[in-house]
Amino acid sequence: MKVRAMVAHAPGAPLVMEWVDLAPPGPGEVRIEIMASGLCHTDLSQLQGTAAPYPFPVVVGHEGAGVVREIGAGVTSVAVGDHVVPLGIGECGTCGNCRSGLTNLCAVFLGEIASQPSPFSLNGRKVSAYSGVGSLAEHVVVPERNCAVIRKDVPFHLACTIGCSVATGVGAVLHTAHVGTGASVAVFGLGGIGLNVVQGARLAGAGRIIGVDINPARDAQGRRFGMTDFVNGSSGDAVAAIQALTGGGADFAFECVGSTALMRQAFDCTRVGWGCTVVLGVPPDGQTLDLVPFAIQLGRTVKGSFMGNIKGRSQLPALLDHYVAGRLNLDDLVTHRLPMAEVNRGFALMTSGEAVRSVVSFQEERA
Numbered sequence: 001m002k003v004r005a006m007v008a009h010a011p012g013a014p015l016v017m018e019w020v021d022l023a024p025p026g027p028g029e030v031r032i033e034i035m036a037s038g039l040c041h042t043d044l045s046q047l048q049g050t051a052a053p054y055p056f057p058v059v060v061g062h063e064g065a066g067v068v069r070e071i072g073a074g075v076t077s078v079a080v081g082d083h084v085v086p087l088g089i090g091e092c093g094t095c096g097n098c099r100s101g102l103t104n105l106c107a108v109f110l111g112e113i114a115s116q117p118s119p120f121s122l123n124g125r126k127v128s129a130y131s132g133v134g135s136l137a138e139h140v141v142v143p144e145r146n147c148a149v150i151r152k153d154v155p156f157h158l159a160c161t162i163g164c165s166v167a168t169g170v171g172a173v174l175h176t177a178h179v180g181t182g183a184s185v186a187v188f189g190l191g192g193i194g195l196n197v198v199q200g201a202r203l204a205g206a207g208r209i210i211g212v213d214i215n216p217a218r219d220a221q222g223r224r225f226g227m228t229d230f231v232n233g234s235s236g237d238a239v240a241a242i243q244a245l246t247g248g249g250a251d252f253a254f255e256c257v258g259s260t261a262l263m264r265q266a267f268d269c270t271r272v273g274w275g276c277t278v279v280l281g282v283p284p285d286g287q288t289l290d291l292v293p294f295a296i297q298l299g300r301t302v303k304g305s306f307m308g309n310i311k312g313r314s315q316l317p318a319l320l321d322h323y324v325a326g327r328l329n330l331d332d333l334v335t336h337r338l339p340m341a342e343v344n345r346g347f348a349l350m351t352s353g354e355a356v357r358s359v360v361s362f363q364e365e366r367a
Contacts, residue, residue: 011049064135169196171308202226
């Protein structure tokens with residue numbers, strides 16, 4: 001079938017609306033009609049070519065929500081009509097990684113990451129699907145293991161956010177760092193990921209939650225998610241400010257921008273003896289992080305977190321239960337809702353700092 005999709009043909013080029021060919025679901029696959037798709041900074045990095053793991057042309061987008069319209073042979077856990085979130089990281093449920101209880105990085109996913117197939121093509125030429133999803137298309141096809149069934153009482157423009165920003169931020173607090181009651185937390189970068197780290201820390205019972213950003217508007221925004229203190233990263237020494245606020249250093253620090261300089265600041269602001277730094281941001285390709293070994297030997301740790309270490313099918317849907325119960329704030333997260341034709345403006349709003357999360361609402365266009 002032919003579907004509309006936003007295609008990037010080259011690094012730095014604007015997205016173009018194209019009618020692409022979408023292959024039907026094969027055995028074990030599911031076709032989803034996308035109702036809403038959030039715009040993420042990693043999508044922007046792919047578009048700009050700074051961190052671009054997928055060859056061009058490419059359909060970006062990996063934070064989607066929609067309705068199952070067709071299933072392939074052998075699909076048993078997903079039915080036509082289900083509300084779902086397509087997942088960049090699948091969960092087969094049977095490999096050693098899935099059964100370990102230690103990671104969300106399914107071994108099947110790791111085995112396919114370098115050669116992920118794409119259901120999209122244009123004039124006979126393959127078009128990549130970013131993160132194996134490509135949710136800036138009206139329909140996508142993904143394996144059953146990459147399909148999380150969600151509750152039907154949450155609007156799609158909010159539900160889609162759990163597919164990346166909410167899972168990454170909240171999950172990093174609860175499943176990677178294991179922040180405990182009363183802990184002090186520093187968050188570098190208060191965009192879509194960082195604000196979810198903030199509310200994840202609040203959910204975990206952290207005592208002090210310090211946000212660091214160069215955008216002063218993030219002060220008021222961050223407090224709506226549970227931030228207790230704000231440090232303007234463009235004025236003064238953020239590391240010294242955090243050490244002063246915490247009496248020696250934060251218990252946990254999270255880097256949510258993708259800047260190796262900020263990763264180093266996050267590490268430096270943590271407390272000697274037990275400070276933990278969690279890296280969430282994706283830096284430009286080829287960049288490295290330099291740390292003095294003795295600084296790590298003084299009891300500090302550095303952890304990476306991919307999608308918050310949340311398992312997509314078995315754990316991610318529960319994030320919407322937290323929202324319905326009033327424990328997570330998704331309403332203030334989505335600051336802009338745009339039609340498909342305004343996707344490029346959505347990325348511009350992200351770059352300017354005006355938007356926290358822009359969501360493309362396919363459902364409203366079809367109404």
